[in-house]
Every structure is written in structure tokens, then in C-alpha cells.
Amino acid sequence: MRMSDPADDLPETVVTYLRLRGLPPSARRLKRRRRREDDENQPFTAGRDPRGLGEVITSLTREAGWEGRLSQEDLVLRWADIAGAETAQHAAPVALSEGMLTVQCDSTAWAKNLQFIRSAILTRIVTELPEAGITGIRFIGPDVPSWKWGPRAIPGRGPRDTYG
Template sequence: MSDADGIPETIATYLRLRGLEPSMAKKRRRRKRDDDENLPFAPGRDPKGVGDLLADLTRQAGWDPALAREDLVLQWEEVAGAETARHAHPVALGDGVLTVQCDSTAWAKNLHLMRGVILTEIMARFPDAGVQNLRFVGPDVPSWKWGPRAVPGRGPRDTYG
């Protein structure tokens, strides 16, 4: 290093040979950059783990709500309980309402009574999922009223007994 100017000897030699003097503005700017940026133990200089980097990436990309909804579906058994998960599973999430389809209407009614407990658990574990309410529905049954061969009136149910 050059003693007088605080710049490397090679640059000082080049400037001397070209007949130029180092400017003071360059020195001031350089000193400013060297203050905190190159200190070895400055805050923010520690290496980050891969998990921290991925969490920052997903947060910046806006993927947190979608990932939280996916985690909710994947961890439904832990949220609702093993027995409940065997008889009910989430099928839709829209406008803050999680729709859960049950094996029977009896399970749907029982889970409707337990809605507060399940909703509290979901909100505690997955706050980014955006679940504000739960809707429990019974099994999916075929409808006789829709389709290309639908008949007005009572239709095929007349033969049921």
C-alpha cells in the first residue's frame, strides 16, 4: 500500500506515470465502503442454512399461503386425529372455508359439533392457510335431477317403493 494516499502501490504507480493524482472523492467513497462491508464479524455476515434460504425465497415469492394449505391437507390426520381422518378428508378450500367430506352424515354432524376445536387447531398450526371456517358435508350421492336423460317430475324414484 502507498503510505501517503492509502491506495495500492500498483494504482499509485500507474497514476504517477500517467501524470494524474488520485482524487479525494475516490478516497472518501472507498473509505465509506470499507467501514462495515468488509468487517469479518459484522451483523449479517454469518452463513445461512438451506432451510433459511428456502423460507426467505418462499416468503418473497408469495408462496407461503399455498404451501400452508398443502401442509394442512398433508397433515390432516395430525390436525383432526387418526380416527377422524379415517372417516373425513378435506376436499376444497375457497374463500376461507375448508370443505371436509365425511363418510356418513353422522360423522358430518359430529364434526360440525367439534368445529371450534378443529378450527382452533388449524389456525394455530397453519395461520398462513387462510382458513376461517369449516364446512362438513356427507358422502357424495348421485343426483337424479341433472344430466342428459333427466325427467321432469318424480322420475325414476317412483319405482322405489
């Protein structure tokens, strides 16, 4: 009795192709389309209703992980509401790194006075924008030239009478 050869079930063209490629006729794998149960493609199922644009954008920002960064941008845009209108005229956020918000003031007097109300401003930021990840605020005075460059600057008295 002769055993069934897998090549008997295949068309001659497929058998010839497999022999030319140097493969045994049993090497052919038949692809079968599996029918998936896709609820989103079925009519009248949950989740098929149109959603509002705000809901779509909210889910997109949540899935992409943009909530923290967008909340930090909101902090800059809403600085006058959070810190107060008069404070915003004399101080503006300039940097944010590792949870530390740096605010530059018009004068050192404003910087010193804002240090006294730092906790009130920080509390308001944390309650209104918790996703921003702000853990501290640093107030600095007006930008003045410095001889210290970069994070690895060494302490010292700086340049002396070196200009001849």
C-alpha cells in the same frame, strides 16, 4: 475567437458515423460507468456468510408469497394430526376456497357429529397454521349424484318422470 466545437473532442470515426446517421456531433452521449457501492460484493462485509438451506428456502417462500399456499398444503398433509387419527379415517379435506375448508365424510352421521366439534377443529387449525387463512369448515356427507350443476343452478324439485 472561435468557440469550442464538441466535435473537436471526438474521434473522426465517431463524427463521421454521427453525420451519416443525420445526428449532430453533440448528440453523442458519453457513457460513464458509475461505480456503485455494492456491499454484497465487498469482502468481509455483513451478509456474506453462507446461510443454511432452511433459511434460504424460508426467505425464498416469504419473498415469493408462497407462505399461504404452502400452509394450506401442510393442512392437508397434517390432517390426521390436527383432526385426530379416528376422524381422519372417516373424513378428509377435499376443497378450499375463499377461506372455507370443505371436508367430506364417509357418512352423514360423521358429518353431523363433526359439526358439533367444528369450533375445536377450527381453533386448532388457526393456532397451528395461521398462514393458511382458514376461516370456516364445512362438513359434507358422501358424494351422491346431483341434478344441480354449477353455481347458478336454480332451486326446484328437479327432474320428474321425463324418461318415458
